[in-house]
Amino acid sequence: MQKIRVIIAKPGLDGHDRGAKVIARALRDAGMEVIYTGLRQTPEQIVAAALQEDADAIGLSILSGAHMHICPRVMELLREKGLPDVLVVVGGIIPDVDIPKLNDIGIKGIFLPGTPMQEIVDFINRNTRSRVGA
Amino acid sequence: MKIASPATDAARPRRGSFTTISGRPVRELYTPQDIGSLDYRRDLGDPGAFPYTRGIHPTGYRGKLWTMRQFAGFGTPEETNARYKQLLKAGGTGLSVAFDLPTLMGRDPDHELSRGEVGKCGVNVASLADMETLFDGIDLADITTSMTINSPASMIFAMYLVVAEKQGARWDRLSGTIQNDILKEFIAQKEYIYPPRPSMRLITDVFAFCGERVPRWNTISISGYHIREAGATAAQELAFTLRDGIEYVQYGVDAGLDVDAFAPRLSFFFNAHSDFFEEIAKYRAARRIWAHVMRDRFKAADPRSWQLRFHTQTAGVSLTAQQPYNNVVRTALQAMAAVLGGTQSLHTNSLDEALALPTEDAATLALRTQQIIAHETGVADVVDPLGGSYFIEKLTSELEEEALGYFDTIDRMGGMVAAIEKGYPQREIAESAYKFQQAVEERDKIIVGVNEFVADEQTPIGTLYIDESAEERQLAGLERLRGTRDNARVHTCLAALKGGAQGTANTMPLLVDAVRAYATVGEMCDALREVWGEYEETPII
Numbered sequence: 092m093q094k095i096r097v098i099i100a101k102p103g104l105d106g107h108d109r110g111a112k113v114i115a116r117a118l119r120d121a122g123m124e125v126i127y128t129g130l131r132q133t134p135e136q137i138v139a140a141a142l143q144e145d146a147d148a149i150g151l152s153i154l155s156g157a158h159m160h161i162c163p164r165v166m167e168l169l170r171e172k173g174l175p176d177v178l179v180v181v182g183g184i185i186p187d188v189d190i191p192k193l194n195d196i197g198i199k200g201i202f203l204p205g206t207p208m209q210e211i212v213d214f215i216n217r218n219t220r221s222r223v224g225a
Numbered sequence: 226m227k228i229a230s231p232a233t234d235a236a237r238p239r240r241g242s243f244t245t246i247s248g249r250p251v252r253e254l255y256t257p258q259d260i261g262s263l264d265y266r267r268d269l270g271d272p273g274a275f276p277y278t279r280g281i282h283p284t285g286y287r288g289k290l291w292t293m294r295q296f297a298g299f300g301t302p303e304e305t306n307a308r309y310k311q312l313l314k315a316g317g318t319g320l321s322v323a324f325d326l327p328t329l330m331g332r333d334p335d336h337e338l339s340r341g342e343v344g345k346c347g348v349n350v351a352s353l354a355d356m357e358t359l360f361d362g363i364d365l366a367d368i369t370t371s372m373t374i375n376s377p378a379s380m381i382f383a384m385y386l387v388v389a390e391k392q393g394a395r396w397d398r399l400s401g402t403i404q405n406d407i408l409k410e411f412i413a414q415k416e417y418i419y420p421p422r423p424s425m426r427l428i429t430d431v432f433a434f435c436g437e438r439v440p441r442w443n444t445i446s447i448s449g450y451h452i453r454e455a456g457a458t459a460a461q462e463l464a465f466t467l468r469d470g471i472e473y474v475q476y477g478v479d480a481g482l483d484v485d486a487f488a489p490r491l492s493f494f495f496n497a498h499s500d501f502f503e504e505i506a507k508y509r510a511a512r513r514i515w516a517h518v519m520r521d522r523f524k525a526a527d528p529r530s531w532q533l534r535f536h537t538q539t540a541g542v543s544l545t546a547q548q549p550y551n552n553v554v555r556t557a558l559q560a561m562a563a564v565l566g567g568t569q570s571l572h573t574n575s576l577d578e579a580l581a582l583p584t585e586d587a588a589t590l591a592l593r594t595q596q597i598i599a600h601e602t603g604v605a606d607v608v609d610p611l612g613g614s615y616f617i618e619k620l621t622s623e624l625e626e627e628a629l630g631y632f633d634t635i636d637r638m639g640g641m642v643a644a645i646e647k648g649y650p651q652r653e654i655a656e657s658a659y660k661f662q663q664a665v666e667e668r669d670k671i672i673v674g675v676n677e678f679v680a681d682e683q684t685p686i687g688t689l690y691i692d693e694s695a696e697e698r699q700l701a702g703l704e705r706l707r708g709t710r711d712n713a714r715v716h717t718c719l720a721a722l723k724g725g726a727q728g729t730a731n732t733m734p735l736l737v738d739a740v741r742a743y744a745t746v747g748e749m750c751d752a753l754r755e756v757w758g759e760y761e762e763t764p765i766i
Contacts, residue, residue, distance in 0.1 A: 104326035104342050106415025108764075109455050109542075112655050113662050115766045129764040130415055131338070155326055156581075156691060160341025186581060186690060204546045204579050205675045207666055 095219050097148045100128040100137045102165075103157045110182055111152035117208035118150075118215070134164040141169070141177055147219040148178040150211075158185055159192065166196045178218050180211070246500035246670065247458035248660065249623070255615035263618060268513070272608040276516035278509050278621065280567040281532040285608030286599075292570035293595045294371055296538065298323030298348035299582050300695040302358035305348040308585065309363060315589055316596060319401075320363070321371040321572060323347035324381070329416045331377045331750030334699040344695030346582070347373075351703050352745045356384040357391070366394035370401040371446070371536070371570075376418040378405035379427050380749045383736040386439070402443035402492055402536070405431060408469040408641055409448045412650045413455040415762070418750060421642045423757040427732060428473065429480040432487040434733035443492040445473060446536060452650075453496035454542045456658020459507045460624050462496060464631035465641075465650050467514055471632070472641040474523055484523050488530035495568075497559040498540040504559070505611060506620035508535070508566030514625055537563035538572040544579040548674035549686050552576040557594050564604055565611055571595055581688035648765050655765055703745070710743040718742045719752045726756040 099115040101108055108130060119125045126144050128137065141149055153161060162181060169177055180200030181193065190201055200214050244250050263269065270276055273283030282288070295312050297320075298305045309320055325347040327339035333351050334343045343349050350356055360370075365388065374381045382403045389399055407424040410417045417424065428445060435444045449457075449466030457465065470491065477487050493511065497504055515533035519525040539559040544552045553576045560573050573591040575583030583591070599605050611617045638644040645651070664670040671677045718739035725735045732753075739749050 104330045104332070104338055105346070106410075106417075107455075108415060109658050112764075112766045113456075113659055116655075116659050117662070119766075125766075127764050127766050129762065133338075155342060156345035157341040184580065186688060187685070188690065205672070207676075208662065209666065 094122060094124040095148065095215060096124045096126070096144060096146045097150060097215065098126050098128060098137065098141050098144060098146045099150045099152070100132045100140070101130050101152050102132050102134060102137060102161045103153060103155050104131060105153070105155040105157075106130055107154055108152070110154070111150075114150060114152070114182060114208065114211060118212060121212040121216075123215070134161060134168055137165060138168040138172055138174070141174060142172055146177055148180065148215050150215075151179065151181045151183075153181060153183040153185075156184070158183070159189055162193055162198060163196055166198070178215065180215065182206070182211070245459070245503045246498060246661075247460060247503060247657075248664075249458075249460070249503065255619050257615060259615050259619040263622070268622075269612060269618075275520070275528070275531060277512040277532055279609040279612045281512065281534065282608075285567070286564075286605040287608075290599050290605060291564065291568050292319040292369065293317055293592060293599075294319035294321045294536065294570045294572055295588060295592055296321040296323050296373065296572045297583075297588065298325070299346075299689070300344040300348065300691055301698050302348055302350060302355045304695070306359055306361055306363075308588070311585060312588065312592065313363075313368075315592055317592055319369045319371065319570065322359070322373065324372075324374055325349045326416075328377065328381070328746055329374065331380070331418050331746055331754075333745050333747030334696060334703055336747055341693075341696075343699050345691050349695065349699045350381065350384070350746065351699065352706055352743050353384050353387055353740050354702065354706055354743060355699075356381075356388050360388050360392075364394070365389040365392055366398055371404075372402070373404045375404055375407055375410050375414075375416055376424070377746055377750055378403045379431055379733060379736050380740070380746050382431065383733065383740040386737060387740050396439045398441065399439055400441045402446050403431070404448060404494070405445045406448045406469065406494075408472060408645065409451050409466070411645045411760075411762070412452055412465060412469075413457075413654060414451040417760050419753065419757045420760045421645060423726075423753075424760075425473075425476045425642070426480075429477050429482070430731045430733050432477050432490075433480070433482055434731055435490060436482070436486045440490075442490065444487065444490045446492050446494045447473065448494040450494050450496045450538055452654065453498060453540065455654050456661060457654045458657050459498065459500070459503050460627040461631070461650075461653060461657060463507050463511055463514075463624055464628035466493065466495070467511060467518065467628060468632055468635050468641050470515065471518060471522070474519070475640070478523065484519075484525045485527040485530050488519060488523070488525050489527060489532075492569075493533055493535035495535055495537050495563075496540050497537045497563040499543050499555060499559060501558060501562050502617060502620060503624075504562040505566045506617055506624050508537075508563070508568065509609075509612075509617070509621045510624040510628065511535070512567075513621070514628060534569045536570040536572070537566075537568040539563070539574045541574055541578060544574060544576075545672060545675050546579040547683065548680055549576050549580065550684070551674050552579070553590065553594070556591065557598070560594060561598055561602075561604065564598055567609060577686055577688050580686070582691065584687060584689045648763065651765050706743060706745075714742045715739070715744045715748065718744055719748060722749065722752045723756055726753050
């Protein structure tokens with residue numbers, strides 16, 4: 092079976108990467124192919140990495156409050172580059188009021204502090220199946 | 226029929242193994258045998274006496290309580306100035322500035338990378354004009370201020386000095402702290418700009434400058450806080466922080482400074498996590514290790530160089546978004562550990578910080594928590610009240626031993642800068658973080674409200690929401706500044722700064738000149754980027 096390919100990225104200026112690294116490792120342990128981009132990636136760099144790596148999913152770790160600036164840009168670029176079916180999930184500190192706004196632009200997987208790793212693994216498995224063809 | 230004896234049931238352990246939050250095994254009972262090898266005078270000493278295990282002040286908190294210093298900053302300098310005045314009115318006894326990410330990363334608000342980040346995680350300060358507003362109506366001669374700033378620490382400190390000067394406050398009377406700890410940025414928090422070696426030079430420049438001009442200023446706050454938040458165990462926090470301290474002292478000595486001329490102004494910053502006794506033991510071990518390092522390794526002669534002074538913040542990472550009121554209780558217990566460990570100053574987190582920056586009400590409750598500990602519980606009335614406890618003394622010795630083991634490993638690698646370049650502490654921390662997360666998933670470690678005692682319904686709480694208006698106001702202010710200041714003078718100062726950085730001049734006076742000309746944080750940092758380049762890490766997962 093083809094492995095699910097996931098880009099884990101930390102956009103913005105923030106350097107708190109504990110969550111991104113723990114998730115990257117959990118996804119890898121769950122049998123996915125994980126590409127961690129490292130810190131301070133622009134939406135352009137993240138989408139370019141998704142294209143180059145033929146990613147099935149992108150996980151964005153954002154704690155700084157910049158999600159309403161970063162997420163719409165990532166979604167827009169994915170459409171522009173012809174990658175509208177790449178699953179985008181977000182983990183971090185996202186105020187309640189912003190969750191429907193992120194849902195509206197096509198981000199359904201939003202994981203707040205305290206989410207079990209397995210829940211994220213399951214969500215990505217479930218929502219990339221059509222693409223990976225398992 | 227078999228009848229269970231109640232006595233036997235009660236004696237059966239609740240779990241297969243008992244470990245601290247760091248995974249350290251603990252036994253059910255500690256006895257005099259556990260401290261048989263300890264010598265009171267040699268290993269503990271009275272409070273105020275070498276090796277300061279029991280504290281650096283003979284009378285503990287009887288003379289002066291710890292400083293209640295609440296970290297705060299958001300949006301524009303005007304908004305944060307109002308929050309400071311409110312905290313001081315509520316009985317806060319020191320200020321602590323939280324800067325936003327653009328400021329921390331040395332970028333002006335109009336830089337591409339700053340978009341969406343201005344004023345979000347702290348206050349935005351782009352130039353002296355913002356710093357003047359931030360401290361408007363606050364007498365800098367009269368208050369102590371801590372500033373959490375690292376890569377651009379010298380630039381922000383220069384701004385503080387110029388604001389103080391404009392208020393008529395003498396530099397040699399100013400007191401406060403700049404974090405200025407770049408090593409833990411490479412290790413844990415990752416807010417670095419320049420490569421390690423020129424970064425270390427900025428820091429030794431501050432040591433030298435303050436020794437002569439601002440002698441009461443804490444030139445650095447060597448921080449374990451962020452190392453712990455990134456996932457380190459208590460022993461790793463202790464070991465990496467103090468080993469960072471050794472590195473700074475070594476660089477200072479190598480830069481030609483007399484150890485006793487700068488060591489008394491080094492300060493430390495630790496986490497207060499949830500494992501109560503382990504934390505108390507950590508602070509006690511830290512004092513004992515540092516006293517020996519400074520006296521025996523660096524041959525410091527001034528007792529003030531031997532004394533480890535520290536700030537503590539409760540563990541942000543322990544706060545949960547679920548059932549946020551539980552966070553009040555967590556924070557109170559963590560704060561109690563810090564006080565029993567003899568902290569010099571303390572920040573208590575607000576209950577809403579897993580969700581957002583704190584509201585005014587939440588920040589006030591966090592401060593009240595400290596006031597209750599100080600004035601109602603009696604714990605501040607006796608120095609090191611847990612000293613002599615078989616368990617506490619044994620834990621203190623175990624943590625010390627583990628930290629010294631890490632020192633040996635790092636020394637063999639050629640020091641902390643070399644170890645960082647090899648990714649050693651980063652890898653150790655990532656490993657511990659993953660192990661802890663697995664323990665939580667397996668419910669080997671319980672987090673109330675997260676993996677046990679989960680509530681079906683969440684109680685919503687009001688949180689602070691920072692919109693884009695702060696960014697717009699800061700952008701407008703910056704544009705105005707660039708249009709009205711003497712740009713030729715700015716240019717001259719920045720050229721002088723670059724020249725100094727290329728040579729061996731102390732960068733601090735050059736930065737003070739640039740600040741006086743209203744050069745921005747981004748412009749000053751860019752000048753040094755041109756000379757030193759930027760650091761990029763190899764990510765380790």
